[in-house]
Amino acid sequence: xxKPDFKSSPRVDQVGVEDKVARFGTxxxxxxxxxxxxxxxxxxxxxxxxxxxxSNGRIEQLCHKAMQPIVGYPDIPTVAAVCVYPPFIKKxxxxxxxxxIKVASVATAFPSGHAPLQYKIDxxxxxxxxxxxxxxxxxxxxxxxxxxxxxxxxxIAAIKEACGSIYLKxxxxxxxxxxxxxxxxxxxxxxxxxxxxxxxSTGKVQPGAxxxxxxxxxxxxxxxxxxxxxxxxxxxxxxxxxxxxALKYLIMxxxxxxxxxxxxxxxxxxxxxxxxxxxxxxVKQKSGNYQSLDYFSQD
Amino acid sequence: MSTQNEIGAALDFKGLWQYDAAPExxxxxxxxxxxxxxxxxxxxxxxxxxxxxxxxxxxxxKLSELALGSVEDVDKAVKAAKKAxxxxxxxxxxxxxxxxxxxxxxxxxxxxxxxxxETLNGGKPIRESRDVDVPLAVAHFFYYAxxxxxxxYAFPGRSVSPKGVAAxxxxxNFPLLMAAWKLAPALACGNTVVLKPAETTPLTAMxxxxxxxxxxxxxxxxxxxxxxxxxxxxxxxHPDINKVAFTGSTPIGKYIQQSLAGRDVSYTLELGGKxxxxxxxxxxxxxxxxxIINAIFFNQGHVCCAGSRLFVQESVAxxxxxxLKYRLDTLIVGDPMDKNTDIGAxxxxxxxxxxxxLVQAGIAEGGHIxxxxxxxxxxxxxxxxxxxxxxxQAHRIVNEEIFGxxxxxxxFRTPAEAIKKANxxxxxxxxxxxxxxxxxxxxxxxxxxxxxxxxxxxxxxxxTSPFGGYKESGMGREGGLHGLYPYxxxx
Numbered sequence: 001x002x003k004p005d006f007k008s009s010p011r012v013d014q015v016g017v018e019d020k021v022a023r024f025g026t027x028x029x030x031x032x033x034x035x036x037x038x039x040x041x042x043x044x045x046x047x048x049x050x051x052x053x054x055s056n057g058r059i060e061q062l063c064h065k066a067m068q069p070i071v072g073y074p075d076i077p078t079v080a081a082v083c084v085y086p087p088f089i090k091k092x093x094x095x096x097x098x099x100x101i102k103v104a105s106v107a108t109a110f111p112s113g114h115a116p117l118q119y120k121i122d123x124x125x126x127x128x129x130x131x132x133x134x135x136x137x138x139x140x141x142x143x144x145x146x147x148x149x150x151x152x153x154x155x156i157a158a159i160k161e162a163c164g165s166i167y168l169k170x171x172x173x174x175x176x177x178x179x180x181x182x183x184x185x186x187x188x189x190x191x192x193x194x195x196x197x198x199x200x201s202t203g204k205v206q207p208g209a210x211x212x213x214x215x216x217x218x219x220x221x222x223x224x225x226x227x228x229x230x231x232x233x234x235x236x237x238x239x240x241x242x243x244x245x246a247l248k249y250l251i252m253x254x255x256x257x258x259x260x261x262x263x264x265x266x267x268x269x270x271x272x273x274x275x276x277x278x279x280x281x282x283v284k285q286k287s288g289n290y291q292s293l294d295y296f297s298q299d
Numbered sequence: 300m301s302t303q304n305e306i307g308a309a310l311d312f313k314g315l316w317q318y319d320a321a322p323e324x325x326x327x328x329x330x331x332x333x334x335x336x337x338x339x340x341x342x343x344x345x346x347x348x349x350x351x352x353x354x355x356x357x358x359x360x361k362l363s364e365l366a367l368g369s370v371e372d373v374d375k376a377v378k379a380a381k382k383a384x385x386x387x388x389x390x391x392x393x394x395x396x397x398x399x400x401x402x403x404x405x406x407x408x409x410x411x412x413x414x415x416x417e418t419l420n421g422g423k424p425i426r427e428s429r430d431v432d433v434p435l436a437v438a439h440f441f442y443y444a445x446x447x448x449x450x451x452y453a454f455p456g457r458s459v460s461p462k463g464v465a466a467x468x469x470x471x472n473f474p475l476l477m478a479a480w481k482l483a484p485a486l487a488c489g490n491t492v493v494l495k496p497a498e499t500t501p502l503t504a505m506x507x508x509x510x511x512x513x514x515x516x517x518x519x520x521x522x523x524x525x526x527x528x529x530x531x532x533x534x535x536x537h538p539d540i541n542k543v544a545f546t547g548s549t550p551i552g553k554y555i556q557q558s559l560a561g562r563d564v565s566y567t568l569e570l571g572g573k574x575x576x577x578x579x580x581x582x583x584x585x586x587x588x589x590x591i592i593n594a595i596f597f598n599q600g601h602v603c604c605a606g607s608r609l610f611v612q613e614s615v616a617x618x619x620x621x622x623l624k625y626r627l628d629t630l631i632v633g634d635p636m637d638k639n640t641d642i643g644a645x646x647x648x649x650x651x652x653x654x655x656x657l658v659q660a661g662i663a664e665g666g667h668i669x670x671x672x673x674x675x676x677x678x679x680x681x682x683x684x685x686x687x688x689x690x691x692q693a694h695r696i697v698n699e700e701i702f703g704x705x706x707x708x709x710x711f712r713t714p715a716e717a718i719k720k721a722n723x724x725x726x727x728x729x730x731x732x733x734x735x736x737x738x739x740x741x742x743x744x745x746x747x748x749x750x751x752x753x754x755x756x757x758x759x760x761x762x763t764s765p766f767g768g769y770k771e772s773g774m775g776r777e778g779g780l781h782g783l784y785p786y787x788x789x790x
Binding site for chain 1: 323756
């Protein structure tokens with residue numbers, strides 16, 4: 001496949017992107033279409049804990065929440081995956097067993113990415129060997145800003161190779177990229193280098209995922225699909241905290257990439273507190289009342 | 300240009316998740332069964348007893364009926380305006396400004412009602428009435444309220460006086476907004492007004508009349524008479540008017556010019572357009588595609604400054620066309636009252652017939668037509684968004700103003716060629732250019748003969764910015780400081 005020249009990647013006009021995002025924001029989602037979207041959003045969550053104080057106990061609780069988001073509503077889906085640091089992959093796998101919920105892990109010296117390449121490859125292999133279903137890597141933003149696009153590309157390709165057949169999500173850390181032009185460039189590099197998903201953020205840098213950044217990434221995915229017929233997934237992470245925002249992402253996804261991407265196979269939310277807000281809204285749509293947060297498990 | 304998406308299968312925007320209907324609530328808004336003229340501060344019945352119907356173009360249901368303006372009605376209105384003018388002009392500018400501020404604030408208070416009525420009567424999506432028409436109308440009143448006491452600073456060293464009585468005839472595409480464009484500068488400068496709304500969309504003007512009454516504007520300062528073309532002609536030919544402001548079609552504009560020949564009546568005409576929207580190969584393509592959509596499908600293409608001629612540099616034409624089709628597939632066409640609707644109803648059967656005639660002409664002349672597969676109601680007036688490729692400057696659909704959701708697409712090779720073709724039209728109202736390169740923006744925009752040229756955006760309006768055309772697109776400017784000139788005598 002012909003690789004594009006990343007030095008002259010497609011141009012992005014920030015004002016235009018913001019206008020377009022504002023227009024998505026005027027869509028009004030009501031009734032059954034709202035319930036459907038809330039459930040879809042829940043099924044797309046990578047339920048995440050990435051803290052220095054993570055422990056086996058914490059991971060166990062997180063996994064139970066993932067498998068049973070709420071009691072008494074059998075038609076409510078589970079989340080797509082849990083996302084943990086590499087030492088907890090085995091623990092998560094042992095709790096989740098055959099639930100169908102995937103285990104994703106962050107690798108490559110998350111979140112800074114400052115480590116020798118061999119270390120990153122070894123860490124990725126460790127994740128694979130521990131049983132991870134998906135690996136979330138970070139790109140080397142320093143090298144990217146230096147203009148070493150080939151280095152960034154080769155590094156992603158090497159990590160993908162270490163992943164073998166399991167899915168690689170490439171975190172661009174858009175909060176450190178500065179402009180939407182750079183977001184587009186980094187997206188193209190990640191996609192052409194073999195990433196299966198592109199992901200906005202680590203959650204450790206502000207801002208995390210935003211609608212404009214995600215739109216630019218979705219457009220990169222669309223251009224690649226038009227050229228190759230290959231689908232790439234998208235994961236906004238960090239900053240999607242409530243249902244209203246999640247619905248805006250789904251509207252944007254539907255109207256940019258279409259129905260084929262409206263699935264946890266191709267779209268994920270990296271989030272820790274989104275699930276309870278979605279549950280609260282789903283219950284409200286069914287019962288007509290808002291319940292206290294005390295009725296939703298805080299795992 | 301190839302039209303197929305060669306490798307990736309076409310994207311499916313219809314499956315899986317459909318938005319439920321989200322209609323705006325119209326219970327709060329009461330439309331009276333009948334409206335009279337607003338003359339000298341009072342609602343006055345038609346002298347001939349004649350009334351005409353106004354309908355909802357999305358359903359063809361009758362909404363109300365309006366007094367039909369006769370020669371006598373117009374005469375009464377002009378006399379009332381003339382009588383009120385001296386006192387209105389004598390008021391300190393600050394006091395006139397207060398009235399305009401009051402009107403602006405009252406429109407804000409009643410914004411929801413105005414947007415609902417605008418959509419019911421005109422067919423435009425509620426999203427646009429709510430987010431564009433009403434806020435911009437408010438902004439115009441606020442803006443010119445600010446000028447009312449600063450006219451001496453607007454024209455330093457000159458002695459400023461109002462023209463007198465202004466006859467204002469407004470179109471059906473932005474009924475409330477065009478009323479605001481006309482009324483605000485006229486009133487700020489001390490003129491009084493006789494205004495005629497378009498015959499298909501009179502209702503927001505009548506709500507505005509009620510609002511003006513509630514604002515305690517002195518009797519006779521604003522008079523509103525309804526009717527068809529002959530009512531407008533009577534206004535233009537009335538001996539006591541001092542100024543005509545018209546927005547509408549080029550043929551009527553020419554008729555007004557002829558009627559006023561030899562009379563000491565000044566006029567501004569804002570007429571048709573056939574704007575070129577130019578996409579350079581170095582443009583941000585995804586945003587440019589959205590700009591093309593805004594340029595031609597905003598308000599069903601019922602926009603005099605619509606970007607109806609698209610020029611795409613040949614090297615990016617396939618990509619632009621592919622993405623345009625994607626975007627067309629996601630446009631929601633239907634009930635204008637639904638908050639998710641992007642394209643509403645065509646304003647009238649007459650206009651729909653005109654659009655259909657030109658579309659048929661485009662096909663007959665060998666143009667290649669593309670329309671998304673959209674189901675439309677068999678009641679009301681509808682036209683799916685339409686693209687034409689394989690057309691040239693020789694085609695009628697490229698030359699004539701369609702005033703509907705129909706885009707004619709041509710390619711070009713060099714900027715010089717784009718400029719030449721952009722200017723190859725009897726019109727000169729607006730234009731657009733999309734490029735990432737600043738120098739190219741200045742080069743192209745300075746060579747296109749049009750009143751307004753947008754760079755990397757389209758159909759963006761602001762009361763501080765003058766608007767108007769060259770050539771057959773009219774004369775005079777509305778908006779900004781320039782918009783004061785037509786309403787003042789300078790000595």
